[in-house]
Amino acid sequence: MGRRSKFSLQQKLSIINETKAVSAEKVAKKFGMDAHTIRRWQRIFQYQGIGGLENTHHNKNYSIEFKRQLVVEFEQSMDSLENFALKHGLKSDWQLSSWIIQYNESKLKAYTPRKRDSIMPGRKTTFEERLSIIEELIKHDINYNWAVDKYHVSYQQVYGWYQKYRKSGNDPQSLRDRRGKAKPKEVWTELDQLKAENRLLKAQLLRKEMEDAYSKKVMEIRNREVNGSSSNKPSKNMTGQLVPCVRSLV
Structure with missing residues (x-):
């Protein structure tokens, strides 16, 4: 079972958009969170797109070959642990860090699926x-x-x-x-x-x-919410008395 996030996909995108105008530290303080989390969301969005920010409720399956390949590639790269992990589809660096430790201790194992889990086998493709x-x-x-x-x-x-x-x-x-270095049947x-x-x-x-259209839609929703909350504030009539401001429903 995956860990449940207290922020929805739309909230994450909205927070990322806010950092375009102010610093991640100010946005983090506003939402009562860590600035590092916002920066991680930014990098996930950069490397994995919107899909990377979606909240998952199940764990992905990785073969021992895949884990070993990532560990070897990381040792040859100049990337930080977190950037490398995010670039390769992982949600955080703790997974890759765990695989590196297991690899160095010769304890790296593949995930063993339960009956309800399934791993699609490979097949020949053109x-x-x-x-x-x-x-x-x-x-x-x-x-x-x-x-x-x-x-x-x-x-x-x-x-x-x-x-x-x-x-x-x-x-x-x-x-x-x-x-097998076979030549293609047709000339490319x-x-x-x-x-x-x-x-x-x-x-x-x-x-x-x-991605741009989705981000724009999120901003439109957020702006409507802000405008809606401000239009509901009490306003004064001609006599100076406070009267409620009512929005018409369209």
Whole structure:
């Protein structure tokens, strides 16, 4: 069972938006929280999108291969523990820290699923399938679990494909399966490359538009609440007496 947050997704986005005008310390004091939490939300939103800020009520499943891969990659990176963890889809650095300790003590284990849990097995995919999966993954805030359920592939497959794509500088050809160094049946032309890059770029732009639209909607709701509370304050009539101000319902 996941830990329940006292802040909803809309509240988190609203708080993040407030820090654009004032410091995180002032916003934290207003809401009675730690400024570090706000900065962590900012980084989660930056690396994982809106989906990363959603409150989850269950634990994700990670294989021992995935854990080992992340530990090795972190040892070779220049990132801080927290930034590296957030960039790779984790909610905080304590998970990765625990895996590093277990790895160094040779105690790293995979999560053992219960009957109600399920881990999607991997399957063979074509280059076009992988291209489509990454295209839709980008549109859905890099939600690996969504892609697993939608396309019936393993978490590790989706994660590995996206990491290859990002590390290649967003080159679609990084999604090719080059095991055995088999040549593609069809020649990959420059036009094909441009078309693939255009598909993935459109997906990134769409995701950005959705995030901006969502943030704008949250601000509109917040502004209506502020204006509504101010319009309910008592006002004076011509005789100087206080009378309630009534809003009309539309």
